[in-house]
Amino acid sequence: MRLRIDLAYDGGGFHGWAKQPGLRTVQGVVETALHTVMRVPADDTDEPLRLVVAGRTDTGVHAAHQVCHLDVEEPTLDRCVGHMQVPAVEALRRRLSHDLPDDIALHGVQVAPDGFDARFSALERTYVYRIADGTRSADPRMRGFVWKLEDTLDIPIMNEAAVMTIGLHDFGSFATPNPGGTTIREVKQAIWQRVPMTDMFGNAGNGEEAGIVACDETQRGVSKRNADNATNMGYTVPSLESGLVCFTIVADAFAHNMVRSLVNACVQVGRHRKSLDWFARKMAEPVREGSTGPIAACGLTLEHVAYPPDTELATRAQSIRARRTLD
Known part of the structure; x- marks a missing residue:
């Protein structure tokens, strides 16, 4: 089965995304964690847990939202469940979140729709x-x-x-x-x-302009007073x-x-x-x-x-693989 994995990372401690011998990379760290939580030996050539990524970032480049996919056999995924009474994908998400270092954050793990390719399906x-x-x-x-x-x-x-x-x-x-x-x-x-240059309220002392637009009347009043107080104190906390x-x-x-x-x-x-x-x-x-x-x-x-929508994923992946021209 194919899984979609969404994550973020501080690129300062990595030599880019792509796995490289002897260097700390995002792909290398995440794949090592996957081998650990799914109990697959790192040198297992029968089932290499290899990630395909939407965009390879260079050394020192960060990602607020990166997307990758992983192909894995269902029995292998089931090993993540252990004592947890949750579906295997949720078990993987929990174990992977726990095993990843602090400079990588896991946004989510889900079964990918048919035709999904993290790299070639992207619009x-x-x-x-x-x-x-x-x-x-x-x-x-x-x-x-x-x-x-x-x-x-x-x-x-x-x-x-x-x-x-x-x-x-x-x-x-x-x-x-x-x-x-x-x-x-x-x-x-x-x-x-x-x-x-805005303060933490968006625009101190002005309710609507401060971004107070989607709350009930009680919360609106509290937010308005907070914004007024921030101005009256003689300073603002900038965003x-x-x-x-x-x-x-x-x-x-x-x-x-x-x-x-x-x-x-x-x-x-x-x-x-x-x-x-x-x-x-x-x-x-x-x-x-x-x-x-x-x-x-x-x-x-x-x-x-x-x-694109799920129904267009495979078509998009096929078309983007073609060699580009200016025509």
């Missing part, structure tokens, strides 16, 4: 890159998830660059293909935004991301280093070190060169993977 992936630029001091609590830059970024001109990436393009200037693959991808959305510069990009898939290289190129434009014409030439001429390498990994997070 799109969403990544966010977070920067603390010159107008925002770097919060030490976010140091592992945000890249610090002394310059103040020109967001409007960066968005002029970002809009050039939308559509079907060959991103050969910003990525390297997998063996036998291409760097042709379709970007659906790409935008730079500065997170507004953790207030003031950060965030790049959100959505595409059907991403080639190796594509997001971080696009971020680096946009940042060079936003620092006025490169021009929009330079960026346009990079889009028109898909050739790698030194100034379009990847930016630091710490600011990048895989936020979401979207899939």
Whole structure:
């Protein structure tokens, strides 16, 4: 049977997703835990518990929501039940959650619908890159998830660059293909935004604008008084991301280093070190060169993977396996 496994991880302690000999990787840690809870020897070649992932993240890149699948024999899965009086899939979820390290969180485990493939069935992936630029001091609590830059970024001109990436393009200037693959991808959305400076109520002292919109009258009154008090005390507690510069990009898939290289190129434009014409030439001429390498990994997070309705999973997986062209 095929299982869908949803998880998150802090990529700072991993050498990326993909399993590598002698290195700590997300795939390696999760597969080791699976072998433990299902009592399958690590060197069992008859039933290797191998994960297939929606998007391989690089060393140091994080995931708020990653998706993978696992093919497993039902008798093997049943070993997870033990003394628990719960279905085998729920037993696996509980045991796996207990066995995984603190830098991996398990969102859920479920039987995958027919035709589901974590990688090839996906419609799109969403990544966010977070920067603390010159107008925002770097919060030490976010140091592992945000890249610090002394310059103040020109967001409007960066968005002029970002809009050039939308559509079907060959991103050969910003990525390297997998063996036998291409760097042709379709970007659906790409935008730079500065997170507004807001307090923990959304907008101190203003009920509706503070986000108090979906609660009963009693709770509404309490929330309103809390917001008023936060203002009256002479200070506010800012939301953790207030003031950060965030790049959100959505595409059907991403080639190796594509997001971080696009971020680096946009940042060079936003620092006025490169021009929009330079960026346009990079889009028109898909050739790698030194100034379009990847930016630091710490600011990048895989936020979401979207899939079509269950009835379209198999068709999607079959169509995405075809070699891409610009036609």
